[in-house]
Amino acid sequence: MASQDEIKSKVEKLRAEINRHNYLYYVQDNPEISDAEYDRLMQELKRLEEENPQFLTPDSPTQRVGAAPIEAFGVVDHPYPLLSLANAFTDDDLMTWYNRTIKLVGSRPFDFVCEHKIDGLAVALTYVNGQLVTGATRGDGFRGENITQNIRTIHSVPLSVPKDAPPRFEVRGEVFMPKSGFLKLNKEREVEDQPLFANPRNAAAGSVRQLDSRITAKRPLDTFIYMLGYAEGKATPPTHWETMEWLKSLGFKINPNMRLIKTLEGTLEYFRGWEKQRENLPYEADGIVVKINQINLQNELGDVGREPRWAIAYKPPAVQATTKLIDIGISVGRTGTLNPYAILEPVAVGGVTIKNATLHNEDDIRRKDIRIGDTVLIQRAGEVIPEVVGPVLNKRTGKEKEFDLLKKIYNNEKGRPACPECGGEVIKPEGEVMYYCSKAACPAQAQLRIEHFASKGSMDIRGVGENISATLFTKGLVKNAADLYYLKAEQLAELDKMGEKSAANIINAINNSRTRPLARLIFALGIRHVGEEMAETLATEFRSIDALAAADHDRLTSISAIGPKIADSITAFFREEDNLKILQQLKEAGVKMEEAATVKKDLPLSGKEFVITGTLENFTRPQAEAKIKELGGTAKDNVTKKTYRVVYGADPGLKKTRAESLGITLLTEKEFLELLKKAGS
Numbered sequence: 043m044a045s046q047d048e049i050k051s052k053v054e055k056l057r058a059e060i061n062r063h064n065y066l067y068y069v070q071d072n073p074e075i076s077d078a079e080y081d082r083l084m085q086e087l088k089r090l091e092e093e094n095p096q097f098l099t100p101d102s103p104t105q106r107v108g109a110a111p112i113e114a115f116g117v118v119d120h121p122y123p124l125l126s127l128a129n130a131f132t133d134d135d136l137m138t139w140y141n142r143t144i145k146l147v148g149s150r151p152f153d154f155v156c157e158h159k160i161d162g163l164a165v166a167l168t169y170v171n172g173q174l175v176t177g178a179t180r181g182d183g184f185r186g187e188n189i190t191q192n193i194r195t196i197h198s199v200p201l202s203v204p205k206d207a208p209p210r211f212e213v214r215g216e217v218f219m220p221k222s223g224f225l226k227l228n229k230e231r232e233v234e235d236q237p238l239f240a241n242p243r244n245a246a247a248g249s250v251r252q253l254d255s256r257i258t259a260k261r262p263l264d265t266f267i268y269m270l271g272y273a274e275g276k277a278t279p280p281t282h283w284e285t286m287e288w289l290k291s292l293g294f295k296i297n298p299n300m301r302l303i304k305t306l307e308g309t310l311e312y313f314r315g316w317e318k319q320r321e322n323l324p325y326e327a328d329g330i331v332v333k334i335n336q337i338n339l340q341n342e343l344g345d346v347g348r349e350p351r352w353a354i355a356y357k358p359p360a361v362q363a364t365t366k367l368i369d370i371g372i373s374v375g376r377t378g379t380l381n382p383y384a385i386l387e388p389v390a391v392g393g394v395t396i397k398n399a400t401l402h403n404e405d406d407i408r409r410k411d412i413r414i415g416d417t418v419l420i421q422r423a424g425e426v427i428p429e430v431v432g433p434v435l436n437k438r439t440g441k442e443k444e445f446d447l448l449k450k451i452y453n454n455e456k457g458r459p460a461c462p463e464c465g466g467e468v469i470k471p472e473g474e475v476m477y478y479c480s481k482a483a484c485p486a487q488a489q490l491r492i493e494h495f496a497s498k499g500s501m502d503i504r505g506v507g508e509n510i511s512a513t514l515f516t517k518g519l520v521k522n523a524a525d526l527y528y529l530k531a532e533q534l535a536e537l538d539k540m541g542e543k544s545a546a547n548i549i550n551a552i553n554n555s556r557t558r559p560l561a562r563l564i565f566a567l568g569i570r571h572v573g574e575e576m577a578e579t580l581a582t583e584f585r586s587i588d589a590l591a592a593a594d595h596d597r598l599t600s601i602s603a604i605g606p607k608i609a610d611s612i613t614a615f616f617r618e619e620d621n622l623k624i625l626q627q628l629k630e631a632g633v634k635m636e637e638a639a640t641v642k643k644d645l646p647l648s649g650k651e652f653v654i655t656g657t658l659e660n661f662t663r664p665q666a667e668a669k670i671k672e673l674g675g676t677a678k679d680n681v682t683k684k685t686y687r688v689v690y691g692a693d694p695g696l697k698k699t700r701a702e703s704l705g706i707t708l709l710t711e712k713e714f715l716e717l718l719k720k721a722g723s
């Protein structure tokens with residue numbers, strides 16, 4: 043039996059630990075431990091306090107919600123606190139919750155509403171006389187940050203509501219970043235050498251808490267409203283389900299996957315359904331929420347501590363794990379970045395064995411205080427590559443070693459830090475977090491540049507992926523991207539595991555790539571800081587590689603999207619002798635280096651937005667998009683009310699379902715071909 047003093051000290055230790063994690067999670071958006079581990083700590087504290095009520099204090103983390111708001115924003119008092127949810131991790135947990143509910147409700151009938159638990163951040167939006175007046179974060183549940191300016195930039199948030207809405211009311215919901223937007227944002231950040239967001243939740247939180255709302259406005263944020271906070275001056279519906287329908291009619295965005303469910307079995311089925319759909323959903327959800335539908339029963343059930351009794355989150359065990367960080371390795375990226383990565387003791391995370399994980403950059407390693415030899419928490423979230431979240435501090439032995447990138451790449455022969463692949467000089471441009479190998483001919487970079495040149499978003503040369511480009515490079519057949527156009531089918535056919543047919547296909551794909559749009563060629567060149575969007579801008583502005591190559595720093599920065607950093611990078615690229623040689627070679631190989639200006643207005647598909655989903659037989663995705671663009675139309679990623687047609691192929695995604703629900707005309711591939719024909723392509 044532990045003595046009173048021992049219990050007291052244990053309770054205090056737990057509180058301090060939980061408070062620290064609260065701060066890391068809510069204030070810094072930078073959690074160190076998994077949600078599951080956090081829940082475990084919290085549960086242990088709760089149990090100790092229940093068994094030893096003499097040690098319960100009002101400031102215990104079990105007695106409040108979250109942590110303090112950051113001070114840069116004004117503070118908003120929540121008239122009714124924003125609560126959090128109790129968790130169930132197994133069917134049994136859910137049944138326990140159900141049985142407790144039944145006990146309190148007695149024989150009165152009720153049903154459930156099941157919803158996805160969106161992984162973003164909670165917001166409360168207040169409307170007075172039909173106008174959005176405040177948008178606030180949850181903060182500590184009682185007081186949040188005033189983020190109204192930022193919320194106003196999110197398109198799915200109505201700035202005003204119809205006149206018949208209550209004169210004052212508050213809705214609550216989740217701000218999140220759709221997966222596609224998250225991947226795109228990180229891709230852009232990678233090109234711009236900005237630190238990547240670990241997951242859509244952090245990206246959403248980081249975006250909403252920008253002090254400059256113009257930055258928020260550029261981030262692909264979205265919302266789902268999931269409850270009414272309160273309403274004054276007007277009666278509101280008696281059930282949650284009807285409330286959601288009503289809020290929808292007022293213009294709020296409600297998750298279409300919400301379901302009214304009669305039985306407990308039904309809620310379990312809903313959970314299994316979500317698990318199956320999870321990977322294919324356009325947003326990240328970390329579980330489901332089961333709510334009692336009848337508002338009078340909700341009020342009667344009330345809250346316990348910081349959690350309502352009328353709702354519960356059902357979450358699968360997290361796909362996180364802890365393992366040992368054996369060492370930190372360095373890989374060289376396409377633009378010469380020296381990327382630190384974790385070499386791990388192999389560990390299973392969500393059914394996959396992980397041996398390596400990204401560590402972003404040296405600053406990040408320092409900030410998280412990750413040391414070699416540490417036990418670290420790693421995480422695999424959806425489609426994102428595994429990453430090291432942080433060290434597990436209480437597993438430290440004192441033998442761990444801090445990581446020093448320059449020491450790691452110190453080259454004794456050269457007497458200085460050097461690129462681990464080619465020995466080239468290492469530089470760190472001012473204001474950037476990454477180190478670079480400055481040698482243009484670095485083989486690691488050259489090989490990746492070839493792969494990038496051939497990749498889908500670039501020249502789209504089918505069959506030349508990671509393996510083939512590596513083989514071609516190491517065999518000396520292709521030393522740079524332009525060499526691809528001088529390859530012979532016989533040379534390819536001689537490679538391991540390559541038949542004549544595949545060789546011919548590759549040659550064919552290489553030939554076809556000669557006429558890709560200028561923007562793709564510019565992107566394919568792999569100029570540092572020039573992503574797909576920037577390449578589009580440059581193509582529209584200059585219309586030819588020669589004109590772009592001739593542009594000086596001033597000419598480039600006269601374009602609003604181009605700052606000095608990008609201009610430097612472009613001019614440096616076209617100064618490099620090796621690059622000019624490659625461009626000459628490409629020209630001689632007949633690769634299209636210019637593009638006539640298209641007058642979009644008069645084209646048959648001008649102003650029409652298309653979305654493509656699934657696999658088409660006759661086109662690759664980029665080819666289909668190029669056809670649409672040639673005829674003046676645009677190709678978009680997301681189906682909206684503005685979408686003109688959705689073209690679907692085999693295994694279409696949720697975009698097709700969404701189009702159906704919005705009443706947008708769907709086209710089979712055959713119908714799409716007919717439309718192109720009619721439009722004159």
Ligand code: IVH
Pocket residue numbers: 125126127157158159160161163164165215216268269331350353
């Ligand atoms: S209802 C009192 N519904 O989960 C119940 N919450 O711990 C309040 N969340 O930060 C929440 N999706 O922002 C509810 N469909 C949903 C949700 C949801 C995500 C978040 C919520 C809060 C956390 C609850």
